[in-house]
Amino acid sequence: DTEVTQTPKHLVMGMTNKKSLKCEQHMGHRAMYWYKQKAKKPPELMFVYSYEKLSINESVPSRFSPECPNSSLLNLHLHALQPEDSALYLCASSQGWLAEQFFGPGTRLTVL
C-alpha cells in the first residue's frame, strides 16, 4: 500500500460544529503532517508528528487540535471554526522527519 488516504473528501460545517478529519497511511512512515492550502497557493504547514509525538505546531489556533492515535493514523479535530478556515486540508507522510513527503488527496472544508 503506497498511498495516503483521507476522509471525508468534502466537509461542510457551521461555526458551532465539532468535526474531525482523518488520515491513514500503511507505508510504515514515522512522520505525518497536516497542511492547509488555499486555492492556487502552496500548502502551509500546520503540524508535524514524528514517532507519534507532536514535533512542530506552526502557531495554529487552538480551534484546530491534532491527534496521532498510532503510527498509521492522524486526526485533526475541528471546533468553532471561522469562514476563513475554509480550505483544502492535506495530510502527508514521510519515512523520516525530513524525507520526501507523500500527500493524500485532501479534505475540502467549507465553514459556513
Added chain:
Amino acid sequence: TQLLEQSPQFLSIQEGENLTVYCNSSSVFSSLQWYRQEPGEGPVLLVTVVTGGEVKKLKRLTFQFGDARKDSSLHITAAQTGDTGLYLCAGVGEYGNKLVFGAGTILRVKS
C-alpha cells in the same frame, strides 16, 4: 528563513511547446522535490533530487539540481493538455527542520 522563489507564476502555452519552470534560493538545500497538483487533489510527487548537478528524466520531464544545490529547474518537452496543473517545488534546507515550498507555477496547456 529559507525561501524558494519559483517562476513563472503562471504559464499558458499551446500543446507541443516546450517550457521551463525555475526554483531558486540563496540558501543551500539538502534535497528538493517537485510536485504536480490538479484542482481539488493533493500534490503528487514527481521527483526528488539530492546531489548537486543531478539530472533526472521522467518521460518528457527533465529535472535539474544546481551544482551548488541552491536552484532547480523542471523542463517539459512537447507539452500535452494532461500536463496542466499546479507545479510546486519544495525543499529541505541544509539546516532546516521542515519542507519549504515555492509559490507554485500554474501551467495551462491549450489544445
